Amino acid sequence: MSILLSAIEFLHNEPVRVALIVGGGAALVCAVVGVATVMQRQSFAGHALADVSSAGGSAAYLLGLNPLLGFLGLAAAAAGVLEWSEIREARERDLLTGVVLGAGLGLAALLLYFAATVRNASGAALTVLFGSMFTIPATIVPLALAVTVVALTVSALVHRPLLVSAVSVDLARAQGIRVRAVSLAHALALALAVALAAMTVGAILSTALLIGPAAAALRVARRPAAAVALAAAIGLGATWGGIILAYESFYWTPGRGWPVSFFIVALVFAAYLTAGVLATHGPRRAAAHPSGCEAH
Amino acid sequence: MYHSGMGTLGASGSKLRGGLAAALVLLLAGCGGAPHRGPPLAIGVESQYADVLRQIGGPYIRVRAVLSNPNTDPHAFEASPAVAREVSGAALVVMNGLGYDAWIRRIMAAAPVAHRQVIDVRRLLDLPADTVNPHLWYDPRTMPAVAVAAAHAFSALDPAHAVYFETQAQRFDASLHAWRAALRAFRAHHGGTPVAVSEPVANALLEAAGCRIVTPLALQLAVMNGTDPSPQDVAVQRALLRQHQVQVLVYNQQVTDPLTASFLQLAHAAHIPVVGVYETLPQGYHYQGWMLAELQALRAAVTQGVSTRRLGPPAGAP
Numbered sequence: 001m002s003i004l005l006s007a008i009e010f011l012h013n014e015p016v017r018v019a020l021i022v023g024g025g026a027a028l029v030c031a032v033v034g035v036a037t038v039m040q041r042q043s044f045a046g047h048a049l050a051d052v053s054s055a056g057g058s059a060a061y062l063l064g065l066n067p068l069l070g071f072l073g074l075a076a077a078a079a080g081v082l083e084w085s086e087i088r089e090a091r092e093r094d095l096l097t098g099v100v101l102g103a104g105l106g107l108a109a110l111l112l113y114f115a116a117t118v119r120n121a122s123g124a125a126l127t128v129l130f131g132s133m134f135t136i137p138a139t140i141v142p143l144a145l146a147v148t149v150v151a152l153t154v155s156a157l158v159h160r161p162l163l164v165s166a167v168s169v170d171l172a173r174a175q176g177i178r179v180r181a182v183s184l185a186h187a188l189a190l191a192l193a194v195a196l197a198a199m200t201v202g203a204i205l206s207t208a209l210l211i212g213p214a215a216a217a218l219r220v221a222r223r224p225a226a227a228v229a230l231a232a233a234i235g236l237g238a239t240w241g242g243i244i245l246a247y248e249s250f251y252w253t254p255g256r257g258w259p260v261s262f263f264i265v266a267l268v269f270a271a272y273l274t275a276g277v278l279a280t281h282g283p284r285r286a287a288a289h290p291s292g293c294e295a296h
Numbered sequence: 297m298y299h300s301g302m303g304t305l306g307a308s309g310s311k312l313r314g315g316l317a318a319a320l321v322l323l324l325a326g327c328g329g330a331p332h333r334g335p336p337l338a339i340g341v342e343s344q345y346a347d348v349l350r351q352i353g354g355p356y357i358r359v360r361a362v363l364s365n366p367n368t369d370p371h372a373f374e375a376s377p378a379v380a381r382e383v384s385g386a387a388l389v390v391m392n393g394l395g396y397d398a399w400i401r402r403i404m405a406a407a408p409v410a411h412r413q414v415i416d417v418r419r420l421l422d423l424p425a426d427t428v429n430p431h432l433w434y435d436p437r438t439m440p441a442v443a444v445a446a447a448h449a450f451s452a453l454d455p456a457h458a459v460y461f462e463t464q465a466q467r468f469d470a471s472l473h474a475w476r477a478a479l480r481a482f483r484a485h486h487g488g489t490p491v492a493v494s495e496p497v498a499n500a501l502l503e504a505a506g507c508r509i510v511t512p513l514a515l516q517l518a519v520m521n522g523t524d525p526s527p528q529d530v531a532v533q534r535a536l537l538r539q540h541q542v543q544v545l546v547y548n549q550q551v552t553d554p555l556t557a558s559f560l561q562l563a564h565a566a567h568i569p570v571v572g573v574y575e576t577l578p579q580g581y582h583y584q585g586w587m588l589a590e591l592q593a594l595r596a597a598v599t600q601g602v603s604t605r606r607l608g609p610p611a612g613a614p
Contacts, residue, residue: 012531013527013528013531014530014531014534015527015530016527016531019527064552067554123519123521123522123523123553124553125522126522126523126524127522127554132524132525134524134525134526134527134530135524135525135530135553135554135555135558136554137554137557137558138558246524246526246527247526247527247528249526250526250527250528250529256514257524257525257526257527257528258524259523259524260524261524
């Protein structure tokens with residue numbers, strides 16, 4: 001009875017509802033985009049986009065704009081730069097990615113400095129880098145849902161051609177797949193996923209939500225579709241579970257809740273460890289490890 | 297809280313010069329302890345303390361403030377070498393304490409001067425070190441005590457004008473009469489008025505005016521410190537505003553964050569008047585006039601439903 005009552009109270013809480021919606025959308029998009037990203041070995045690029053997007057989040061703070069738009073703008077710009085460079089060689093690509101990442105974080109440092117000193121946004125750094133789900137304004141929900149739908153649609157459209165190009169670019173071309181367009185579309189979806197994740201757990205931690213559930217799912221799932229479904233379940237479980245735990249933590253240390261980002265990332269990490277144990281000792285050891293898909 | 301490697305600017309508004317040159321100046325100032333010509337220098341770390349020091353010291357004391365830019369969050373302030381140079385030449389430093397301006401102690405330690413006096417207002421008022429609300433100057437008991445302590449300190453620096461300093465301290469106390477009378481009147485007519493706040497900035501004034509602050513303290517501290525608020529507390533505050541359970545929302549006019557912005561929106565939608573309060577002395581004001589103006593803004597909100605987002609120019613001399 002008391003559990004039911006507190007559940008009603010939980011769902012009645014407006015910051016919680018906004019967090020559940022925005023975080024849920026982010027988890028779903030990250031699961032779909034994340035599986036493709038991990039399979040394409042683009043995790044580092046994903047992290048770079050997240051770091052660069054922190055500059056956008058900081059700019060939004062400075063200018064008083066919608067933070068999601070800020071994250072989105074710079075993540076998309078960074079994705080554009082990385083795509084436009086057309087570097088396929090892994091080492092070169094990692095270098096460029098690292099340099100772009102550094103430049104983005106440096107810009108974020110400058111913008112956060114201005115936000116703290118000129119605009120007086122004292123909590124900006126903590127919010128942009130580590131997230132503050134319960135302060136997300138409800139006015140963001142329509143935009144967040146729209147971004148979620150667009151990202152899921154784009155991902156669904158490029159899912160299959162992307163898998164083929166991941167195996168072999170020549171094979172994809174032979175099948176009439178426009179490799180460049182597919183790659184660009186995936187980069188866009190990645191930028192959208194990163195922006196949503198940055199809104200949820202902050203720019204620095206967004207990689208955890210993007211890569212973590214996908215990596216855990218790929219450890220145990222046999223097929224990409226199963227991996228996407230499992231990643232979605234893990235992502236949603238971690239995000240919503242994190243929100244529930246953060247809500248409950250208010251009663252552990254009286255009057256002071258723990259940060260929700262911590263719980264989400266901790267649950268993602270736990271899922272990754274569990275998947276590792278299942279993959280090595282479980283009854284259904286995956287026959288083909290996902291890295292077997294790689295054509296390199 | 298974000299800390300940049302760069303220093304912020306002090307009261308003078310002068311630009312940060314080359315770090316090397318500044319370090320050199322600091323080194324010279326620190327070594328020499330060179331004697332000054334002219335009156336002794338007193339520093340009020342926050343501009344409100346500097347204002348009171350000026351009123352007590354008159355022409356016999358030079359006074360500088362460190363924190364006076366109303367657009368900077370004092371909690372996020374970082375001292376520059378220019379500030380360090382000034383502090384090294386000061387005979388008296390008045391600081392708030394309670395971690396609000398802890399960096400000034402590091403600067404003083406870096407430039408030790410034998411005869412420098414320090415007034416830590418928290419200690420002066422004999423408050424416990426774990427007092428949660430550092431905005432002591434909103435308490436009507438604070439500045440009279442600071443004025444008396446400053447007069448004593450100045451008398452030690454310049455015994456020839458001891459009588460002047462004592463008289464100024466008494467005058468200062470008398471000049472707070474209008475504010476204290478207004479506080480008593482507010483308490484008598486509107487005591488128990490429920491008030492929501494974004495941060496604990498003006499809480500001491502609200503309490504002295506007999507208001508009932510209904511916002512959860514943990515939420516106030518989360519906003520003040522820029523940490524994650526708990527959703528329970530955010531929901532309580534939103535309900536207070538949406539259901540019009542408060543008569544006014546008092547917020548920190550010098551700080552902007554999305555949560556405060558959302559509270560302001562809710563207050564606007566529910567036709568709850570808002571009052572923006574200041575963390576440092578507003579332009580053109582003396583301490584007395586500032587405090588009275590904040591109280592009048594509160595009264596206008598409670599009695600006429602009028603919002604005051606920023607204080608206009610002061611009505612007259614304090």
